[in-house]
Amino acid sequence: GAAEAACFVALAGVLYASTAYWDPIRPYHTSKLTGKEWVDELLEGHSDHIYTELYDHLQ
Template identity: 55%
Template sequence: MQSAVEVARLVVLAVSLYASAGYWNQDYHTPKLSGQEWVNELLRSHLNCIRTELRVRLHL
């Protein structure tokens, strides 16, 4: 019974955080990079980064 109450509390907490304005207003691109620096970072970073940002694979 006590674990069900704890699960319910966690669900309420998760829903309230998800619904809060701060959750949706977080910046995605925070670094202050020039265009060339940003491209260099994409080329040097994890392979999925360039795919996420540009929707292309690195070999293209």
């Protein structure tokens, strides 16, 4: 729904703005999931996962 789409856009913005996300020396996202599947896993999975992902990228 609309709330899920808003979460996806917000998360994507945070990740894309992070310099760590684009670091060519250190591959980080090596999952076979699509972008939407990865976000869904974060939103619906263990509550610590989304914190870990965002915290790692904001350091």
